[in-house]
Amino acid sequence: MKPAPFDYCRPATVAEALEALGSSESSRVLAGGQSLIPAMNFRLTDVSVLVDINRVDGLASVDCDLGGVTVGAAATQTRVLEHEGAAGVVGGLRAALRHVGHLQIRNRGTVCGSLAHADPAAELPALAVASGAVIAVSGPDGERRIDAADFFIGPFWTALEDGELITEVHFPAQPPGSVTIVDEISRRAGDFAVAGLVATVQADGGAVRSARLVGFGLGGVPTRLETAEAAIEGWAADHPADTLAEAVMADTADAFDDIHATSWYRREAVAALTVRAARQALADAEAA
């Protein structure tokens, strides 16, 4: 479990980082390294130049205002989790990060790194899609901003082009009066999800008004549950759970099989999580 030979550089500016990234086709960005380094040690990833962005000026910042939370490319998950203002503005951030790995992993792992890695069972890509996050990217042709909905293309595959670097991600503030629930089934605490759900729900008067529902661990990318979003409107705690569950089943027909779970299990599980989230949101709204 030793990596094949590679070059390493640690630029001080984004411009230097981009130059280094452009120097080879198989250059890769090192932020937290929680997925990349094991993959290199397993010799599953061929890396010629490793560009360590941890000393790049300004990339480790976490900025928060009423409009949302902006997380720099080198900001660790722990830093976001412990940020005093962030959870109040984007409730899903804390809810999602609590499911990410373990303390040691979050101390090194970065929010943007998780987005770039695009593991289909990861929480943060689903949160980005659910919350309408925008990902800022720098590359040889300048800067661009990509909506999260367009960013994830397939498993471990994003809209990032060769030589491009995520510089930050902006999570917009969640709508007033809404609650974001991140729930998942994982085999062990801290594991990637077998199946998970990010639900941003607006509820009042004992019924759900609207919801944004994004599943993860189901397909190659975060799965928007549009049929369920329609079915949940007006749903109340005494309504049958089956209607919601069936809608989720319709949205998740492509869920995959692997050694941890079958396709049908993933679909059933997300259906159960959706019902649970709806009940939770209604309870929260009543308590508020």
Next chain:
Amino acid sequence: MSLDIDSHIRHSTRHIGRSVPRREDRGPLTGRGRYVADIKIAGMLEVVLVRSIEAHARIVSIDTSEALAMDGVQAVFTAADLADVKTFPDYIPYIGPVKQRPLVEDRVRYVGAPYAAVVAVDRYIAEDAAALVAAGTTYEPLPTVADLDQALAPGAPKLYDHWESNCSFDVAPHKPEVDHAFKQADHTFTETYVSQRQTGLPMETRGVVADITDGTLTVWSSTQSPHMVRSTIALMLDMPEPQVRVIHPTIGGGFGTKTHIYPEDIVVPWIARRLGRPARWIEDRMENLVASVHARDQRHTVEVAYDDDGTIRGVRCASMLDMGSGEIFMPGTAPVFVTNACITGGYDFENMEARTIGVVTNKTPAGAYRGFGIPEGAFVMERIIDRVARLTGTDRVDLRRRMLLRPEQKPYVMHGGGRLDSGSHSESFERALEMTAPALERARSRYADDPDVRVGVGYCNYVEPTSPSYHLTTGHWGGGDAATVRVDPDGSVRVAAGLSEIGQGNTTAAAQLAADMLGVSPDDVTVVLGDTERAPYGLGSWGSRGAMMLTGSVLLASERLVDKARAIAAHMLEAAEADVVLTDGAFHVAGSDQPSVSWAEVGTAAWIRYVDLPDGMEPGLETSGYYHPENLQHQLDDTGKINAAASWSNGTHIGVVSVRVSTGEVRIEDYLVVHDCGTVINPALVEGQVHGGVAQGIAGAMYEHFQYDPDTANPRFASFMDYLVPTCAEVPPMELDHFESPAPEQPLGVKGCGEGGTVGPPAVVAGAVSDALSQWGVDLTECPVTPVAVRAAIRAAGTAGAGAGS
């Protein structure tokens, strides 16, 4: 039964029975442990093994030229280079011989089989070169067999051309009384139970460092059995045993996987000898998952005859072990025999006809893992009892009460010959039931308002054979062990034993024992284990034998030492030997206020001041004891039975679980253990063994599972992302209680306790989840109990039901 422990105790503050702090922990916990990977020798080379990526193939050619051309690569060896090395012995007569070579010659039979060794100046270069050797290897793939059914199908591809089939052994006794039971019984059912493939998974992987100087080969190996490694190296490399020294330094766990002697234990010393330079190989975790033995992986086809009142009349059980390729020394065949020997647990049940079958497949060789077949059998028995209870409307607890061995039934001979001389089989169950009542109440009230959650209880009453004979397992080694005790001129004590220290606390226990027997403080006792040059021949640590073997051998040696020392002291005190007693480290005349003689004075007399010795006494103060339990049998008797364990511990596990119906998630709410390992030397050590064992049992019950692709026999695992080891977050709190039923034939009444913890959880969790979901008729027949398995069982209900009786 009469035990006279007190006659051996010569310290007013008795240390046996107290939680004397472990002396094994300081090193590892402060980062000062010295593992094999910490050993650095000037000029040492790194070895990396090249392993098969095919499950079954002929190796057509291996091109090593590119690897050899790399800077820093010293050598690349293949099987042809090792022609002077003997083949691993096929000692066991009743199984198919595999003629295992240290490096595979021309045919690989599992992914991970080593066929070449790269030697380089560092590990990075060695792995780069190994990748080139791998790329330069041409295979001719052969059809694979990935499981028992494929292996036994008519016309199945054979792993060994000289065998008739893939069946390595098939031992099928016939019991007419079981036939009779089936004729008499009201009903029968058949079922198949499965225990999945797992491994012991020590935190420290294996590793070997070898160095040859002045003709002596020194080998540091992360092994549980240094002397057996020495004997095997000497045999295969054709060296005299005194010229081979095997040391195990700090060991980061073994759990049975390190009882075997692996190709690397031979190849690395051979490389050191061939190149005349020290060499080391450290197993990485990717290798570990395919190159260290797997275990469990048994399938049990049972027929059960029972009556309307729940009485189980007879059971026929065909226990089938998936041995993987079988290329491991010693062979991993024994656990399935232990499964059948122990399958009836703590129950009075003789009408068991147990057939034992071993089959080879294109998977990693199966071998030893803590529990060694016992959990698989306990799983079958407890699932049968629950099934019969459900089919007949009998209470599960009452049925167990009716079946459990009562005190007056002992000594009790089990169906296979196991001899239960003592134990608390029914008492443990009753005590555990008392402990369960409040736990169950807590769980029920916790989920009273959640209609999605069901609560259930599962039971397991097991026996744990400890200190077994190794003869049937290895075809070679027996089952005793030696200790040497010495008192030096300064009065300090040294104990050396053939046992190993792989984390259990044998070092602490040996010091406690010697301290009590010699009347000194444990702090005055130095313990030497795990070094063939410094300790007498012993078989190492496995089979829960440490406590029994250490107490037996240290006691023998200590009594001999005290006898001699007493004679010296009597001479110095000018008293009759019979009047001299040893207390708290001093010899004195009983009832006299005459000054006493200390161990230092006796030691000095024995080694240095011969003028103080009685006339004609041979100098020196070092004695040995070889403990070989009298009741331990090494071969089957005329009736085909054997008591292959020197003692039988027992216990009850009960678990309370909650199951979330909508998602299939299972949570162990409370786990209760009542345990009986005879006289307890150190309660903290025993509790630690139970805790760790239960954690590994839970791993088998709910998490760990080596899965293979059925079409290619390729592993569907490569790392801990795929092979799920429970962490502290998954292991529930446990409540423990103990009985002490001394072993009548052991001088201190000690039995072993290393493995029982692993036995209960699969049976308990499957039983508890089935109980929780009884309204759907769920009756689980295999582990691990995953969320998917639970949901699948709920979905299947209503269509199949749970094994209707005939």
